[in-house]
Amino acid sequence: xxxxxxxxxxxxMVFGMNAxxxxxxxxxxxxxxxxxxxxxxxxxxxxxxxxxxxxxxxxGAYNSGTPNGGRGYVWGAAFVEQGDCRGEDVINTAAFYxxxxxxxxxxxxxxxxxYWIDGYRLINRCxxxxxxxxxxxxxxxxxxxxxxDYIGQAKFLRAITHFELLTYFARPYNFTDGASHPGIPYRxxxxxxxxxxxxxxxxxxxxxxxxxxxxxxxxxxAENLITxxxxxxxxxxxxxxxxxxxxxxxxxxxxxxxxGTKLNGVYSLTANPGDPFILANNLTNSExxxxxxxxxxxxxxxxxxxxxILKGRTLVTISPIIWKDPNWLTDDKRREEGKLVFTVDGxxxxxxxxxxxxxxxxxxxxxxxxxxxxMSEAYARLATPNTTESLSLLNKVRNRSLANPSTQAYTAxxxxxxxxxxxxxxxxxxIEFIFEGRRWSDIHRLQGDDIAPIDGIPxxxxxxxxxxxxxxxxxxxxxxxxxVAAIPGSDYRFLWPIPQVELNIFPGLGQNxxxxx
Numbered sequence: 001x002x003x004x005x006x007x008x009x010x011x012x013m014v015f016g017m018n019a020x021x022x023x024x025x026x027x028x029x030x031x032x033x034x035x036x037x038x039x040x041x042x043x044x045x046x047x048x049x050x051x052x053x054x055x056x057x058x059x060g061a062y063n064s065g066t067p068n069g070g071r072g073y074v075w076g077a078a079f080v081e082q083g084d085c086r087g088e089d090v091i092n093t094a095a096f097y098x099x100x101x102x103x104x105x106x107x108x109x110x111x112x113x114x115y116w117i118d119g120y121r122l123i124n125r126c127x128x129x130x131x132x133x134x135x136x137x138x139x140x141x142x143x144x145x146x147x148x149d150y151i152g153q154a155k156f157l158r159a160i161t162h163f164e165l166l167t168y169f170a171r172p173y174n175f176t177d178g179a180s181h182p183g184i185p186y187r188x189x190x191x192x193x194x195x196x197x198x199x200x201x202x203x204x205x206x207x208x209x210x211x212x213x214x215x216x217x218x219x220x221x222a223e224n225l226i227t228x229x230x231x232x233x234x235x236x237x238x239x240x241x242x243x244x245x246x247x248x249x250x251x252x253x254x255x256x257x258x259x260g261t262k263l264n265g266v267y268s269l270t271a272n273p274g275d276p277f278i279l280a281n282n283l284t285n286s287e288x289x290x291x292x293x294x295x296x297x298x299x300x301x302x303x304x305x306x307x308x309i310l311k312g313r314t315l316v317t318i319s320p321i322i323w324k325d326p327n328w329l330t331d332d333k334r335r336e337e338g339k340l341v342f343t344v345d346g347x348x349x350x351x352x353x354x355x356x357x358x359x360x361x362x363x364x365x366x367x368x369x370x371x372x373x374x375m376s377e378a379y380a381r382l383a384t385p386n387t388t389e390s391l392s393l394l395n396k397v398r399n400r401s402l403a404n405p406s407t408q409a410y411t412a413x414x415x416x417x418x419x420x421x422x423x424x425x426x427x428x429x430x431i432e433f434i435f436e437g438r439r440w441s442d443i444h445r446l447q448g449d450d451i452a453p454i455d456g457i458p459x460x461x462x463x464x465x466x467x468x469x470x471x472x473x474x475x476x477x478x479x480x481x482x483x484v485a486a487i488p489g490s491d492y493r494f495l496w497p498i499p500q501v502e503l504n505i506f507p508g509l510g511q512n513x514x515x516x517x
Contacts, residue, residue: 040135040141043146046133046136046142049132050153050154053122053153053157054292056118057074057122058072058075058292058293059299060114060122061121062110063114071114071300071304075160075164077309078111078300078304083436083439084316086457087440088321088457088460089319090318090439091317105497112168113499113500113501120165122161123158124187126161127187127188128190128192130150131190134151145227148227149228152223152225152226152236153233155222158188159215162186162187163242166183167444169184170184170211170495171494173208179209181208182510185205186214212246216246219239220239231284231362237263237289241366241371249444254382256374256378260371260372260375267289269287270285270286273333273340273401276288276367277364287368288364289368291362291364292363292365295358295360296359301359306363307354307355310352310435311349314349317349317466320471320480321460321461323473324476327427327430328427328431330473330475332401332402333402339351352435369433373393373397373428373429377390377425381418387412390418391411395410397432447494454489455488456491459485459486460482462481462483497512
């Protein structure tokens, strides 16, 4: 194992790993058998290195540091489970996500600590991949086109991981004029030498505006460089689709539309709302743009795999708060038993992830349905709203789930003003993307919104197993007890704290306000 690719763990921020251990940067097969000098020495080993980056995105390391011992941080399962449990449309039924669900986390709580640690682990892998590929190109081992493809994929993963971390550890873009408030460190140098530790560790946080600029630059590079076409890998289309998400958070409505329009005719919605989740084609359907692939031998295991947590162990239910929402029609196909929903003792659970044996369900990072709803919202929010186009895109997504689209589809007369249309789009997002990790993202970006503001984290039904009677549909919104109080937007708990293990190494990074009391 001499000269195996290692990092000297002196900074969790730079390396994203436990400060007391060493870890192999690239998860290769066979594990631990590739030296640093060899990792980028042949085309096949470079391909293995890129696969190692995806493996890190899918599984992470959590607190084990062992191969396949992670819990899906950041993109394999954690973004779904954490993103939904931070919101009010699910109920955590056990202690598993209780800290996240109730907002009782601190700077040492594993779930939020490893979101940061495994996130920066992945970012560092991306940076090392970029540098290694450039070195291989200079030596003539691969040609420019192949190099560009790998670099583009790495930049895509680097961009989306920074952006994901921003939504948990920094205030939304519109929190200050010009987004001048603290973001996170945007890491663009791969660290595996002592000199790099010395130069990279002291770098402070970028502002949120700076982070957005870098995210969008990386995504644009990815769009221009990637030639791979696969739902399980970063692609040109995935970079475009993700830009619609970033611009939506930035509130640049024209750019959301400009980017989304590029995908016209490239993707289409599946005939039925559950088709993108059918195990046999969850990576080959017409709607999925980028998903994280899992297999029986590479998945986040019993303690995190999507089908394990959400189906086999039934640790999280759909909340009656969204189940009883009148915007979700009673005969909507997304309520159909055995399709996207299943019932246990009267309680409703998602059926989007079904492989309770091998845990091979893909994690859907972005679907075409989101691009359409992003564009729909953007059209409705323009200074001069284009409600016709907005309504058309909203109906594209919603109509496929309606029992009778001819009578149930929205029409121009359904909304008195563009603001009402925006609210309907936001309601549709809650229904369409439940258990896809999107709820926290929307809560985050709608702080201080001019049309549908959310103040902090909404109140939730109490952590634990809810009474089956709460799920009875009666045409009325949920009005029962909410055992978890709302957390105001001004409360320091709205943001996750920077992990204490990080601050122990680099106190100059600074804790998020309120957590340093």
